[in-house]
Amino acid sequence: MSGLALLSLLASCAPAMPGNASQTPTAVVAGEASQLPSESEATPRPTIEPFRFILPTPGAEPVSGWRPPLYPIPWSVSPYDHFYFARPIAADNVNWPLAEYRYGGVFFAPNIVHTGVDIDAAKGAPILAAGGGTVISAGWGLYTEVPGNESDPYGLAVVIRHDFGYKGQSLFTIYAHMSAITAVEGQHVETGDVIGLVGDTGATTGPHLHFEVRLGKNSFYNTFNPELWMAPPQGWGVLVGRITDEKGKLLNQYSIEVRPLPAEVPLRKVLTYAEGSVNADPYYQENLALSDLPAGIYKVLMKYKDKDAQFFVEIFPGQVTYFTFTDKDGFQLTPPPVPTLNFLPGTATATP
Numbered sequence: 001m002s003g004l005a006l007l008s009l010l011a012s013c014a015p016a017m018p019g020n021a022s023q024t025p026t027a028v029v030a031g032e033a034s035q036l037p038s039e040s041e042a043t044p045r046p047t048i049e050p051f052r053f054i055l056p057t058p059g060a061e062p063v064s065g066w067r068p069p070l071y072p073i074p075w076s077v078s079p080y081d082h083f084y085f086a087r088p089i090a091a092d093n094v095n096w097p098l099a100e101y102r103y104g105g106v107f108f109a110p111n112i113v114h115t116g117v118d119i120d121a122a123k124g125a126p127i128l129a130a131g132g133g134t135v136i137s138a139g140w141g142l143y144t145e146v147p148g149n150e151s152d153p154y155g156l157a158v159v160i161r162h163d164f165g166y167k168g169q170s171l172f173t174i175y176a177h178m179s180a181i182t183a184v185e186g187q188h189v190e191t192g193d194v195i196g197l198v199g200d201t202g203a204t205t206g207p208h209l210h211f212e213v214r215l216g217k218n219s220f221y222n223t224f225n226p227e228l229w230m231a232p233p234q235g236w237g238v239l240v241g242r243i244t245d246e247k248g249k250l251l252n253q254y255s256i257e258v259r260p261l262p263a264e265v266p267l268r269k270v271l272t273y274a275e276g277s278v279n280a281d282p283y284y285q286e287n288l289a290l291s292d293l294p295a296g297i298y299k300v301l302m303k304y305k306d307k308d309a310q311f312f313v314e315i316f317p318g319q320v321t322y323f324t325f326t327d328k329d330g331f332q333l334t335p336p337p338v339p340t341l342n343f344l345p346g347t348a349t350a351t352p
């Protein structure tokens with residue numbers, strides 16, 4: 001196996017590391033977590049402590065497990081958006097990307113970049129086709145391209161080639177680390193059809209679904225951020241950014257904080273993509289995406305050259321809010337680059 005292959009081997013990720021447990025959603029609802037210690041200290045205390053939830057310290061992700069129903073797919077408010085996929089896990093389970101294991105992240109060593117998102121659904125949870133299409137691969141050996149190879153890092157995996165494409169290119173979704181596959185090669189599936197069960201086969205330290213979106217080619221090097229392809233919950237939106245330095249170079253693995261106003265909790269932290277085998281959206285050219293944000297005003301903060309940089313953005317329901325950061329102009333809430341003919345409405349092929 002080549003050095004590259006070895007590196008990439010680990011890139012198929014492995015969540016459920018110690019400490020992840022604190023990220024597992026609890027019954028606390030997003031937005032409820034406004035801790036106001038100073039206020040409660042100032043008010044007289046009742047002799048009997050009222051029942052109250054003990055709220056965890058705000059972490060990288062809201063502790064809520066609740067999401068509104070998703071927009072129907074394909075969902076695309078602007079001609080540039082392409083929320084063509086449903087979630088591969090049903091709404092009665094965790095069905096959003098795990099904060100620590102986003103696309104473009106690095107978990108084990110430099111240059112090992114995550115090419116999908118990890119969804120922390122329970123072992124045995126049904127895995128659903130994210131869109132209609134044909135199962136073109138089902139079994140061991142997706143990464144190594146050796147059918148039946150039980151040491152393949154993706155474990156038991158399924159590939160669907162979708163009935164629809166994007167800008168004339170084929171779209172594929174990948175489902176990895178399954179405990180069982182129920183779909184068979186050549187089968188046509190509709191959105192929501194069960195294709196297998198969540199497991200921990202392959203290079204992983206715990207059960208989860210590794211989910212990828214591939215465009216153009218069913219190749220490890222053709223992945224794109226699934227957070228730009230999965231329909232948001234209704235009333236929620238997606239923050240997309242492009243952060244560059246004084247030379248116009250993308251800043252890799254830069255930490256950004258996103259805080260909803262006015263409470264500033266739950267705080268979310270997101271890193272820009274690492275350099276490696278990940279790709280930016282053909283249109284947004286982003287190096288950061290954060291989905292599942294309830295519509296509203298957010299404060300975005302980061303450290304740049306030892307200074308705090310911050311600005312405010314509005315997240316709109318069912319849409320992408322796009323910003324750039326440059327050394328010269330700082331944060332800019334800009335419309336994305338001027339559309340070319342390729343991006344005019346109607347050229348995206350969302351139809352089967």
Ligand SMILES: [Zn+2]
Pocket residue numbers: 011012013014101114116117118209210211
């Ligand atoms: Zn993964």
